Amino acid sequence: MTGTLTIVGLGPGNEAFITPEAQGAIDRATDIVGYIPYVKRIAPRDGLTLHASDNRVEIDRSIHALEMATEGKQVVVVSSGDPGVFAMASAVFEALEDGIRDHPEWAALDIQVVPGITAMLAASAACGAPLGHDFCAINLSDNLKPFALVEHRLRHAARGDFAMGFYNPRSKSRPTQFGQVLDILREELTPDHMIIFARAVSTDEQAINIQRLGDATPDMADMRTVVLVGNSGTHVIEGTVIVNTPRSQMDWVPS
Amino acid sequence: MTGTLTIVGLGPGNEAFITPEAQGAIDRATDIVGYIPYVKRIAPRDGLTLHASDNRVEIDRSIHALEMATEGKQVVVVSSGDPGVFAMASAVFEALEDGIRDHPEWAALDIQVVPGITAMLAASAACGAPLGHDFCAINLSDNLKPFALVEHRLRHAARGDFAMGFYNPRSKSRPTQFGQVLDILREELTPDHMIIFARAVSTDEQAINIQRLGDATPDMADMRTVVLVGNSGTHVIEGTVIVNTPRSQMDWVPS
Numbered sequence: 001m002t003g004t005l006t007i008v009g010l011g012p013g014n015e016a017f018i019t020p021e022a023q024g025a026i027d028r029a030t031d032i033v034g035y036i037p038y039v040k041r042i043a044p045r046d047g048l049t050l051h052a053s054d055n056r057v058e059i060d061r062s063i064h065a066l067e068m069a070t071e072g073k074q075v076v077v078v079s080s081g082d083p084g085v086f087a088m089a090s091a092v093f094e095a096l097e098d099g100i101r102d103h104p105e106w107a108a109l110d111i112q113v114v115p116g117i118t119a120m121l122a123a124s125a126a127c128g129a130p131l132g133h134d135f136c137a138i139n140l141s142d143n144l145k146p147f148a149l150v151e152h153r154l155r156h157a158a159r160g161d162f163a164m165g166f167y168n169p170r171s172k173s174r175p176t177q178f179g180q181v182l183d184i185l186r187e188e189l190t191p192d193h194m195i196i197f198a199r200a201v202s203t204d205e206q207a208i209n210i211q212r213l214g215d216a217t218p219d220m221a222d223m224r225t226v227v228l229v230g231n232s233g234t235h236v237i238e239g240t241v242i243v244n245t246p247r248s249q250m251d252w253v254p255s
Numbered sequence: 256m257t258g259t260l261t262i263v264g265l266g267p268g269n270e271a272f273i274t275p276e277a278q279g280a281i282d283r284a285t286d287i288v289g290y291i292p293y294v295k296r297i298a299p300r301d302g303l304t305l306h307a308s309d310n311r312v313e314i315d316r317s318i319h320a321l322e323m324a325t326e327g328k329q330v331v332v333v334s335s336g337d338p339g340v341f342a343m344a345s346a347v348f349e350a351l352e353d354g355i356r357d358h359p360e361w362a363a364l365d366i367q368v369v370p371g372i373t374a375m376l377a378a379s380a381a382c383g384a385p386l387g388h389d390f391c392a393i394n395l396s397d398n399l400k401p402f403a404l405v406e407h408r409l410r411h412a413a414r415g416d417f418a419m420g421f422y423n424p425r426s427k428s429r430p431t432q433f434g435q436v437l438d439i440l441r442e443e444l445t446p447d448h449m450i451i452f453a454r455a456v457s458t459d460e461q462a463i464n465i466q467r468l469g470d471a472t473p474d475m476a477d478m479r480t481v482v483l484v485g486n487s488g489t490h491v492i493e494g495t496v497i498v499n500t501p502r503s504q505m506d507w508v509p510s
Contacts (some may be wrong), residue, residue, distance in 0.1 A: 009398060011274070013343075014276065015275075016274060016275040016276040016279065017274050017275075017276055017370070017374065018274065018275070019271060019272050019274055020264070020270075020271040020272075020273070021269065021271040021272055022481055024271065030508055040297055043300040043432065071386065080381075082374060082376050083378050083380070083384075083388065084379045084384045084385075084387060085376065085387075086387070086388075088470070089380070089383070089384035089386075090384040090387030090499055090500060091502060092497035093383055093384055093387075093497055094501060094502065096492060096495070097492045097493070099501070100265075100492070100493070100494055100495075103428055104494070107494040107495055111497070113379075113380035113381075113383070113446065114375050114380065115371050115372050115376045115431045116372070117270070117371075118376065121337050121340065121370045121373065121452060122338060124339045124368075124369050125337075125338070125339050125344070125368035125369065125370040126368075128344070128348055128368070129339045129344035129345040129348055129368065130339075131339055131340065131392075132339055132340075132341070132344060132345030132348075133341075133394070133400075134391065134392060134393045134394060135391070135392050135394075136390070136391045136412075136415075136417060137386075137389060137390050137391075137392075138390065139388070140388060144502050144503040144504065144505060144509060145388075145504040145505060147507060147508055148504065148507070149416075149504055149507045150414060150432070151462070152416075152509065153341065153389055153415045153416070153417065155415075156411040156412070156414055156415030156417075157391075157411070157415065157417075158380065158406060159411055160391075160408045160410075160411030160415075161404075161407075161408070162391060162408065162411075162412075165375070171475055187465075189292065207419070221334075229330065237348060237350070237351060237352045237355070238286045238355070239355055239359070239362040240351070240362055242348055242351070242356075242366070244348035244349070245345060246345065246349060247345045247346060247349065247399050248399040248400065249399065249400040249401075250399060250400060250401065252400060252403070252404045254403060254407065
């Protein structure tokens with residue numbers, strides 16, 4: 001049997017957010033590869049081998065998946081959210097690129113990416129439509145880029161009056177940078193600008209915290225939080241807790 | 256029975272991309288409201304009334320949905336892709352905001368947004384992982400914003416070295432603006448920068464056209480096309496047709 005490698009997005013946590021396309025790939029798999037908490041979401045069954053690995057070994061995991069697919073297995077790499085948004089798809093393709101000269105057979109592999117619901121869009125849905133106009137997605141971690149590039153992109157996003165979604169705002173190893181991020185945003189935007197902290201979106205533990213930028217503090221975010229920032233028109237609809245970014249910006253003038 | 260209003264994303268076209276969460280809302284609905292081609296995707300059944308309406312009547316459609324939910328119906332507004340990304344969620348919330356003083360009962364309505372797979376991320380999955388790093392989503396239509404704001408955001412996105420996803424690049428009523436968009440991008444970025452034209456993503460008619468920015472022409476896009484632009488590191492992996500944006504930008508220096 002010809003091997004396949006499918007990189008599948010499991011969505012942000014709620015099993016009802018997994019598409020039939022993703023579930024079909026999981027149901028046909030002989031081997032599931034992924035970070036421990038995501039592999040835990042897959043139901044064990046006869047004929048299916050689960051290969052769970054620790055965080056920060058994305059390239060090793062990807063090589064393992066490529067090798068098993070080459071051996072003829074039906075391999076599924078699971079990712080949370082969407083595999084193409086700060087997740088496993090780019091890692092698999094980097095491993096492929098690094099190894100393709102030594103393993104020319106990898107070029108003929110059937111590799112597919114199955115999109116999923118990414119946390120930023122689940123968070124947006126959970127509080128209204130704060131990303132209803134042009135927006136940016138920024139990974140705030142400086143594991144794979146200098147913090148100067150995070151700052152550069154934050155300033156361009158703010159000056160472009162984009163709404164924003166932030167992944168990985170804060171972790172134990174990066175306790176202070178999110179404070180710097182808030183300071184940069186406050187230099188560029190007004191204190192009344194909306195910021196939303198969406199924790200554990202789509203799960204039973206979901207918590208939505210809607211704030212003004214002027215009142216936001218770093219401790220409002222942790223590793224399970226996606227942070228959304230509105231554009232200049234984003235607001236809470238009076239009489240509700242719905243955050244909306246109007247579709248129209250016809251009154252925009254260059255500053 | 257208490258009425259509900261659920262704004263549901265049907266994804267980009269492939270029925271296997273509709274989440275169980277979205278399908279569940281459709282299965283419980285008494286009334287489906289939406290643009291004609293999206294309502295056509297819903298299977299008729301006893302007890303379900305389909306209300307299909309033309310394009311550009313989003314606010315009328317939203318008021319109708321709010322009124323039916325107030326009457327106690329289980330109303331689902333269908334959107335393609337994700338309802339929070341250039342789709343129906345913001346329209347419903349605008350209608351709610353405009354009408355809430357005359358209809359204070361709307362404030363108590365149970366309104367939910369169910370996210371879906373948005374075209375940009377389905378397009379990204381179809382060609383690899385071009386949005387694997389920080390990215391922007393921009394609606395190129397100037398129906399609801401001045402073209403000057405489109406240009407302003409394009410320049411900030413390019414100067415921030417964001418990857419980009421463009422919705423509504425070109426239509427019969429806007430045949431020339433996409434040429435201006437390409438000109439702006441060519442002023443800001445190198446001719447070797449990657450641009451991908453993804454038409455009818457996830458359907459049987461899907462067509463992926465991978466180009467250098469220097470070779471891109473306006474006729475490569477139409478209303479069914481999502482356009483993706485890479486960042487400075489995006490490239491095709493040698494020996495494959497996979498487009499990848501590396502996860503690492505550790506070598507970035509301010510220009």
